[in-house]
Amino acid sequence: MHRFCSFFIFVGLLAAEPADWIWSARYVITENAARPVILNGAVAIRGERIVGVGTRAEIDARFQAKQRLDRPEAILAPGLINTHTHAAMSLFRGIADDLRLQDWLEKFIFPAEAKNVSAEFVRWGTRLGCLEMLLGGTTTFTDMYYFEDVVAEVAKEAGMRGVLGETIIGFPVADSKTPADTLKFTERYLIRFRGDPLVVAAVAPHALYTNSDETLRASRALANKYQAPLIIHLSETKKENDDTLEKRHMTPTKVLDSLGVWNGRSVAAHCVWVNEADLAILKERGVGVAHCPSSNMKLGSGVAPVVRMLALDMAVGLGPDGPAGSNNDFDLFEEMDLAAKLQKVTTLNPQALPAAAALEMATIRGARALGMEKEIGSLEDGKRADLIMVRLDRPNAVPLYDPISQMVYALKAGDVRDVMVNGKPVVRDARILTLDEKQILLKAAEYREKVSASLK
Amino acid sequence: MHRFCSFFIFVGLLAAEPADWIWSARYVITENAARPVILNGAVAIRGERIVGVGTRAEIDARFQAKQRLDRPEAILAPGLINTHTHAAMSLFRGIADDLRLQDWLEKFIFPAEAKNVSAEFVRWGTRLGCLEMLLGGTTTFTDMYYFEDVVAEVAKEAGMRGVLGETIIGFPVADSKTPADTLKFTERYLIRFRGDPLVVAAVAPHALYTNSDETLRASRALANKYQAPLIIHLSETKKENDDTLEKRHMTPTKVLDSLGVWNGRSVAAHCVWVNEADLAILKERGVGVAHCPSSNMKLGSGVAPVVRMLALDMAVGLGPDGPAGSNNDFDLFEEMDLAAKLQKVTTLNPQALPAAAALEMATIRGARALGMEKEIGSLEDGKRADLIMVRLDRPNAVPLYDPISQMVYALKAGDVRDVMVNGKPVVRDARILTLDEKQILLKAAEYREKVSASLK
Numbered sequence: 001m002h003r004f005c006s007f008f009i010f011v012g013l014l015a016a017e018p019a020d021w022i023w024s025a026r027y028v029i030t031e032n033a034a035r036p037v038i039l040n041g042a043v044a045i046r047g048e049r050i051v052g053v054g055t056r057a058e059i060d061a062r063f064q065a066k067q068r069l070d071r072p073e074a075i076l077a078p079g080l081i082n083t084h085t086h087a088a089m090s091l092f093r094g095i096a097d098d099l100r101l102q103d104w105l106e107k108f109i110f111p112a113e114a115k116n117v118s119a120e121f122v123r124w125g126t127r128l129g130c131l132e133m134l135l136g137g138t139t140t141f142t143d144m145y146y147f148e149d150v151v152a153e154v155a156k157e158a159g160m161r162g163v164l165g166e167t168i169i170g171f172p173v174a175d176s177k178t179p180a181d182t183l184k185f186t187e188r189y190l191i192r193f194r195g196d197p198l199v200v201a202a203v204a205p206h207a208l209y210t211n212s213d214e215t216l217r218a219s220r221a222l223a224n225k226y227q228a229p230l231i232i233h234l235s236e237t238k239k240e241n242d243d244t245l246e247k248r249h250m251t252p253t254k255v256l257d258s259l260g261v262w263n264g265r266s267v268a269a270h271c272v273w274v275n276e277a278d279l280a281i282l283k284e285r286g287v288g289v290a291h292c293p294s295s296n297m298k299l300g301s302g303v304a305p306v307v308r309m310l311a312l313d314m315a316v317g318l319g320p321d322g323p324a325g326s327n328n329d330f331d332l333f334e335e336m337d338l339a340a341k342l343q344k345v346t347t348l349n350p351q352a353l354p355a356a357a358a359l360e361m362a363t364i365r366g367a368r369a370l371g372m373e374k375e376i377g378s379l380e381d382g383k384r385a386d387l388i389m390v391r392l393d394r395p396n397a398v399p400l401y402d403p404i405s406q407m408v409y410a411l412k413a414g415d416v417r418d419v420m421v422n423g424k425p426v427v428r429d430a431r432i433l434t435l436d437e438k439q440i441l442l443k444a445a446e447y448r449e450k451v452s453a454s455l456k
Numbered sequence: 457m458h459r460f461c462s463f464f465i466f467v468g469l470l471a472a473e474p475a476d477w478i479w480s481a482r483y484v485i486t487e488n489a490a491r492p493v494i495l496n497g498a499v500a501i502r503g504e505r506i507v508g509v510g511t512r513a514e515i516d517a518r519f520q521a522k523q524r525l526d527r528p529e530a531i532l533a534p535g536l537i538n539t540h541t542h543a544a545m546s547l548f549r550g551i552a553d554d555l556r557l558q559d560w561l562e563k564f565i566f567p568a569e570a571k572n573v574s575a576e577f578v579r580w581g582t583r584l585g586c587l588e589m590l591l592g593g594t595t596t597f598t599d600m601y602y603f604e605d606v607v608a609e610v611a612k613e614a615g616m617r618g619v620l621g622e623t624i625i626g627f628p629v630a631d632s633k634t635p636a637d638t639l640k641f642t643e644r645y646l647i648r649f650r651g652d653p654l655v656v657a658a659v660a661p662h663a664l665y666t667n668s669d670e671t672l673r674a675s676r677a678l679a680n681k682y683q684a685p686l687i688i689h690l691s692e693t694k695k696e697n698d699d700t701l702e703k704r705h706m707t708p709t710k711v712l713d714s715l716g717v718w719n720g721r722s723v724a725a726h727c728v729w730v731n732e733a734d735l736a737i738l739k740e741r742g743v744g745v746a747h748c749p750s751s752n753m754k755l756g757s758g759v760a761p762v763v764r765m766l767a768l769d770m771a772v773g774l775g776p777d778g779p780a781g782s783n784n785d786f787d788l789f790e791e792m793d794l795a796a797k798l799q800k801v802t803t804l805n806p807q808a809l810p811a812a813a814a815l816e817m818a819t820i821r822g823a824r825a826l827g828m829e830k831e832i833g834s835l836e837d838g839k840r841a842d843l844i845m846v847r848l849d850r851p852n853a854v855p856l857y858d859p860i861s862q863m864v865y866a867l868k869a870g871d872v873r874d875v876m877v878n879g880k881p882v883v884r885d886a887r888i889l890t891l892d893e894k895q896i897l898l899k900a901a902e903y904r905e906k907v908s909a910s911l912k
Contacts (some may be wrong), residue, residue: 011881016494050841093854098810132851187758238804297797298865328865329852338797340554341753345798348694350756376496396785396869398549398897399904405550409754409784413852414870441854446606448855 002066019044020423022065023387024056024074025334027403031364031378037403038357043076044072045385048423049196051225053379069418069425073393075403075411078378079139079161079260079386079421080332081366084231084269084290084319086145088125090132091447092324095455101237104325112127112324115454116447117174122147123154124443125251129323130158131435133290136413139421140366140376141330142267142290142319144231146175149189159426159434161386163267163370165204165231168219170211177181179215197422200229200372205261207233208252209240216261222235224264228369232261234268242274244247262287265371269319270295271309273304279305279312288315289368290447291361293338295321303346304340308355316365318358330414336362342409355408389418462870465639467595473507478521479843480533483859486832487820492812493667499532501841504653504879509835525881526746527901529849531859531867535595535617535786535842535877536833537822540725540746540775542601542685544581546588547572547903549778551911557693557755560781564630564911568780571910572903573630578603579610585779586614589786589892592869595842595877596822596832597786598723598746598775598815600660600687602631605645608655615882615890619826621660622685624675624877626667631720635671639678643817656685656828661717665696674718682722688717693751693757697729706828708878709734715791716745722834725775726751728758735761735768744825747817749794751777753806759802764794770822773822774814787869791831792818796864845874 021044028041044052051057056070057356073199089160095107115439122145133141140161143151143309148166156160167173167190168182176182178310186203193201203223204213223230235241244252253274262285269290270306282289291304308317318335320327335360343353367377377386392400397415400406419427426434477500482498486509508515512526517719528819531875578601581755589597596617596764599607604622611618622640622645623629632638633814642659657678661667663771667675679686691708709730712718718741724747730738738745748759765772774791792814801811823833831840846867848856853871856862875883882890 018784019592091855093857094866095857097858097861097865098807100806103830104806128851128854135851298806299803300800300804300808302804303801323866328861329686331852334793336788341750341794344756345753345759346802348756348758350556350560351554352755353754393897394895395584395591395893396787397546398584398900399907401549401551401904401908402553405784409553410550410779412787412870414868437851440848441851443837444854447856450853452857 001023017063019046019051019063019065021045021422022059022063023076023389024059024070025073025389026392027075027076028053028078028379029075029403029407031078031360032380036268042078043303043379043387045423049386050379050383052381065261065420069389071389071417073391074417075390075392075407077388077390077407078363079376079388079419080137080362081370082133082138082141082289082319082330083317083333083366083369083376084292084321085268085330086183086322087129087141087143087151088145089322089324090120090128091121091125091444091451092454093433095324099325105239111325112451112455113174116451117146119147119150121447122150124440124447126154127153127158127435127440128156128444129330130160131432131437131440134158134160134419134427135416135430136331136333137388137390137419138330138332138418139388139419142231146173146309148202149192152193152201156198159421159424161198161376161421163200163202164204167206167207167250168202168211168215170215174238179211181258183218190228194226202229202231208244208256213259216256216259220261220352222263229265229267230261231267233337234270234271235273235278236270236398241347251275251278253281257281257285263350270301270304272296272304273307277344286315288317288371290315290319290369291339292319292321293335293342293455295326297338298343299326303342307343307347310353310357315365315368316361317369319359323389331411332362333411335452336408355405358408385420385423386421389415391415391417430434449456473519475502475507476522476523477501477520478515478843479532479845479876480524480526481530481845482528482848483531484509484835485531485533485859485863486836487534487816488836489723496838499835499843501876501879504840506835506837506839506841508837511774515776519707525845527845527873529847529875531846531848531863533846533863534819534876535832535844536593536875537773537817537826538589538594538597538786538788538823539586539723539744539773539834540748540776540777541597541786541902543585543597544578544601545605545778545780546584547577547581547900547907550784551907553780555781565780567632568907568911572907573602575603575606575773577911578606580896580903582610583614583891583896584606584900585786586610586616587893587896589877590614590616590883590888591872591886592787592789593844593846593872593874593875594786594788595844598687598826600752608649608657612654613890613897615877615880617654617832617877619658619685619687620654622662623656623662624671624673625666635667643678646684650682658685658687658804660687664712665699669715672712676717682834685721685723687723688725690727691734692726694729695803707731707734709737711739713737725823726757726760728752728760730761735764738766739770742771744773744827746775746825747772747795748775749791749798751782752796752802753798755782760799763799763803766809766813772817772823773825774817775907780853781848788818789867789869806843812859814864839841841876841879843876844872847871847873862904
């Protein structure tokens with residue numbers, strides 16, 4: 001009896017490993033190759049990081065947590081990763097739908113931006129974007145817009161992870177007169193956010209066709225000086241490719257390669273009109289791809305060769321793009337569903353892109369696209385604690401035969417119940433904890449009036 | 457002063473037109489061609505029907521309502537119309553995803569159905585389907601399955617409108633040994649539900665390739681005897697067309713025309729592989745088309761020529777199809793969004809199918825597809841009171857520049873707040889009023905165990 005007691009004391013001591021949180025759920029989708037889904041699983045969190053992943057019994061035996069969240073009817077999964085967006089454009093949501101790209105840009109977006117975009121516009125627009133993204137299970141967003149220092153401030157205020165780059169573009173914009181000025185701004189910004197736990201400051205030349213070769217080379221040099229990622233739009237439309245081929249006798253991918261733009265950590269958004277030689281370059285240079293199915297569909301841009309990219313094991317993530325015409329929301333559940341369905345229908349093959357591949361793109365493969373696979377994208381010891389809890393107690397969630405299939409094809413952004421970023425709960429029971437939702441909705445209504453008036 | 461008073465008494469008398477309900481909202485989308493969207497609008501309902509549509513001021517001045525529902529931050533719209541589904545298959549949700557049609561049917565669906573489908577299975581599966589559909593704003597569903605008398609009972613219990621037909625198919629199924637038996641069952645069923653305010657009993661031969669010519673002719677004759685619609689699958693896959701062309705040297709549309717199957721009210725689901733001659737036949741015969749973008753994408757079936765169908769002003773509605781592989785939910789918001797985006801991306805034209813056309817397919821054009829455009833599909837005096845209230849006070853709903861664009865591209869099934877069918881509220885503040893949600897979710901979990909065990 002005495003020996004039996006000391007055995008339990010010994011176990012008790014083992015169980016004393018401290019944790020700040022234990023989150024448990026019926027299914028834990030880890031996106032860890034070795035143990036993809038755990039039934040009745042749990043995750044232990046200490047500070048900013050995950051310190052244990054296993055069955056609930058294993059985790060409860062090992063850790064003593066200060067607080068816990070147990071959801072017997074939920075899926076616990078890695079936070080979703082948005083690899084391409086323009087968050088502040090939320091304030092232009094649906095302002096100009098169903099238009100040709102040229103009309104959309106020239107008649108609506110450029111005039112609307114010229115008349116409305118300010119630091120305050122970006123602050124409220126990004127707040128609205130972060131609010132929608134967090135409530136829908138996105139824990140990391142990759143943004144390219146103006147006043148990106150304000151975007152970074154809002155990301156920190158929201159408690160959201162961001163890879164954020166100020167748009168570098170060859171004409172005067174709201175916060176910068178020349179690309180040279182923007183590069184100077186970007187350098188100060190890179191220094192300001194160096195080592196931040198949430199913000200990864202990036203260098204963001206808009207595209208090949210909107211920048212000089214000199215600016216593009218300078219962007220790469222600046223990114224490499226600070227080990228920052230470079231983010232850029234690439235081969236989104238056929239016109240972009242045709243124009244470049246005519247002018248430079250090379251594809252955009254090849255031109256950028258010849259300029260050395262891919263010589264470092266890079267994320268290219270869209271990559272719709274890329275040929276096999278382009279893919280070989282992107283693969284060779286380790287360029288991450290941000291696939292944006294909603295946007296490519298809605299603007300009629302075309303279908304990116306994602307099946308081929310995955311066959312090459314390229315780092316492909318998902319992005320909703322901006323909500324002002326190219327999409328109307330920031331919903332990564334929808335992008336997963338569309339990524340799978342779009343490849344199936346255009347190849348006439350229902351096996352072309354299965355649910356598991358779509359979920360991977362929204363998590364660990366998306367993390368690879370951003371060069372952050374050691375920090376985020378899966379539930380594994382030592383990674384940043386970015387987690388989401390998705391409810392299974394709604395009619396659209398039952399019955400459940402396969403949690404991964406359910407995540408991609410049946411569950412919705414609205415089913416997300418709790419969200420943690422970097423060890424800190426930011427959504428609890430579908431309510432935001434970090435932002436003032438009511439005030440943001442009021443501001444959105446105010447901006448609606450201002451923007452509408454400005455276009456009359 | 458005296459004359460002033462009598463003026464008010466006079467207005468009071470004018471306002472005395474009785475109504476059971478007034479529902480008002482910031483935007484009323486009528487789908488009535490003359491007055492598509494009303495700002496600060498309202499609808500008056502008496503008994504099963506709409507008796508007035510106008511601004512809130514107009515309706516309040518004219519009607520004295522027993523009860524009212526005012527939503528200053530919502531869109532009030534016609535209930536959405538599902539023109540093709542298999543509701544009870546909800547219990548097989550996601551059981552076999554990402555498979556080729558043949559494997560999916562032969563290895564999973566047929567065995568699962570053979571071992572599980574019973575009257576009780578259909579009762580609970582349809583309850584789950586109706587629950588999800590009503591909560592998501594669908595007020596009418598078009599169903600083809602087994603034990604369709606049970607489906608009709610559930611529709612009435614749920615307070616949902618249905619166009620419901622027992623599958624007639626050339627092999628023995630759970631509730632019928634031969635097509636002749638099913639035709640007899642169908643005749644009794646047509647008589648039983650004749651004149652029902654919610655159920656439109658239909659005749660539902662599964663497809664050309666699963667029925668004899670004799671059965672198809674008899675199905676048409678039976679439908680016409682009772683002025684019932686005939687519902688059928690048509691040209692869903694390339695294989696179906698190739699096989700028919702090889703065997704009969706005609707397309708399925710042409711074969712069915714030669715058999716006289718289109719000589720009466722008909723709804724054909726899918727119509728992916730239809731050529732210009734087929735479209736001419738379908739148009740000439742007034743056949744309604746149920747377009748199912750999710751299903752066609754997920755099964756890799758192909759892209760229906762919807763732009764061409766709309767150019768011909770054909771009656772095209774939307775359907776989510778069944779949730780066991782061809783889709784995983786019953787979400788008409790998603791089908792609207794996909795219908796628009798799929799046509800845009802495959803034609804490389806962002807104007808190919810605008811938001812208004814997608815919403816029309818989910819409402820008045822869907823009603824036309826079912827031959828019910830005089831009863832449902834728009835908010836107009838004299839029509840059945842099928843209405844939905846969609847909330848605009850969530851982050852994904854703001855700002856709002858165009859209510860129709862917002863409905864199609866930004867709002868979600870989860871944003872539906874209230875639903876009325878045939879004058880009776882069935883969803884209030886996102887809670888179902890007619891079904892026992894808790895019990896349905898428990899039953900779904902029970903069936904999950906049974907179905908999983910049956911496939912081992």
